[in-house]
Amino acid sequence: MAETILVVDDDESLLEVCEVGLRVAGFTVATAASGEQAVKKVETQDFDLVLSDLQMPGKIDGNALVREVKMKRPTTEVIIMTGAPSLKSAVDSLKDGAYDYIVKPFHVDDLTATVRRCLDHRQLRKDIATERAMRHELEAAYTELQKVEQMKEAFLARLSHELKTPLSEFQMSLQLLEDVVENKLPDQYKSSMRNFVTMANTGAKRMNRTIMELLAFVDLQRRGVPEPRVDVDMEKICRTLVDRMRPLWEPKKITFDISFNKTITINGNYDILTCALEHLVQNAILFNKEGGRVVIKGENRASRIGLSIADTGEGIPETEFSKIFDSFYQIANYLTRKVDGLGLGLATTRRIIELHGGEIIVSSKVGEGTTFTILFPVAKPAEAAA
Numbered sequence: 001m002a003e004t005i006l007v008v009d010d011d012e013s014l015l016e017v018c019e020v021g022l023r024v025a026g027f028t029v030a031t032a033a034s035g036e037q038a039v040k041k042v043e044t045q046d047f048d049l050v051l052s053d054l055q056m057p058g059k060i061d062g063n064a065l066v067r068e069v070k071m072k073r074p075t076t077e078v079i080i081m082t083g084a085p086s087l088k089s090a091v092d093s094l095k096d097g098a099y100d101y102i103v104k105p106f107h108v109d110d111l112t113a114t115v116r117r118c119l120d121h122r123q124l125r126k127d128i129a130t131e132r133a134m135r136h137e138l139e140a141a142y143t144e145l146q147k148v149e150q151m152k153e154a155f156l157a158r159l160s161h162e163l164k165t166p167l168s169e170f171q172m173s174l175q176l177l178e179d180v181v182e183n184k185l186p187d188q189y190k191s192s193m194r195n196f197v198t199m200a201n202t203g204a205k206r207m208n209r210t211i212m213e214l215l216a217f218v219d220l221q222r223r224g225v226p227e228p229r230v231d232v233d234m235e236k237i238c239r240t241l242v243d244r245m246r247p248l249w250e251p252k253k254i255t256f257d258i259s260f261n262k263t264i265t266i267n268g269n270y271d272i273l274t275c276a277l278e279h280l281v282q283n284a285i286l287f288n289k290e291g292g293r294v295v296i297k298g299e300n301r302a303s304r305i306g307l308s309i310a311d312t313g314e315g316i317p318e319t320e321f322s323k324i325f326d327s328f329y330q331i332a333n334y335l336t337r338k339v340d341g342l343g344l345g346l347a348t349t350r351r352i353i354e355l356h357g358g359e360i361i362v363s364s365k366v367g368e369g370t371t372f373t374i375l376f377p378v379a380k381p382a383e384a385a386a
Helices: 010-025 035-044 061-073 087-096 108-183 189-220 234-243 270-286 331-338 345-355 381-385
Strands: 006-007 028-032 047-051 075-081 100-103 230-233 257-259 265-268 291-299 304-313 358-364 370-377
Touching: 006 010, 006 035, 010 028, 010 047, 010 108, 028 035, 035 047, 035 061, 035 230, 035 358, 047 061, 047 108, 061 075, 075 087, 075 108, 087 100, 100 304, 108 189, 189 358, 230 234, 230 270, 234 257, 234 270, 234 291, 270 291, 270 304, 270 370, 345 358
Parallel strands: 006 028, 006 047, 047 075, 075 100, 257 291
Antiparallel strands: 230 265, 291 304, 304 370, 358 370
């Protein structure tokens, strides 16, 4: 859209020349023959620029018009035209808020160049003001987001610890009750009471896992890789986890294929790296089909270290890829119903991998299975020595 310019001059000939020249240059032009007419037009229309003669009859001359325009339309620029320039008149115009002044007689090209320079300056100021406002908004939003994150972490930490204390009391009481059932209860009541104690123990263990998951997640948000850091054998962790989870995969008749082309070691914390891989192996089992397969593959190449865990399960829609690593997220309600949990597993896994300088990528096809690939950069000699 063309910029709008109001040309003000009591000289009809000059007014016409300016109007035609500026229209040819692509501007939308309105005219006024006096300061009074100009003020009325400025009150009803927002102009990008007012081009005004300095000396005009009436109560409103060029300088007075500058003041009126700046009072009514602060963002409108003003250029003064004068045939009798002086340092005082120039300074007065600029003090009142004019952008520049041009001396009569002038060539149309000079007028157009001055106008364009003024409008470019105006646009630049608008852009800077917009950028500054957006920056302030972003800073305010970021500050608010930080507050929300801090509140969330504080709430989760408090909730986790408040739950952990009574749970410990509950588990200790169960141990005492179990002793009573085995040693002091008449035989005819032992069988039924054992079932109740077993149910209570199962529920307590499930709650303990949930609380520990919350605690681990909150703790990982606040700090880096905990000490001690050692060289962790990733294949050994995977084989240990598969063996430990045998009660999960054997009833589903899932088979495992584990292969590493070389020994893969990552310098980091053994416990939390185990936690990260545990979530991935467990998901490969829980979301797999009956008689399915899990392939764990490790590759140690010159440029990277790769570890992939692939299953033949239900798969994940591509539209969900960007969400699955979010906190408290699980894929679709039917999965939430089938597999218990808070949806923190993958969020925790990604955080652990990132703390060790790696990244995790997902690929999947619905109905065919899912592959999670962890990539670590190969440590340089200096880094390895450190």
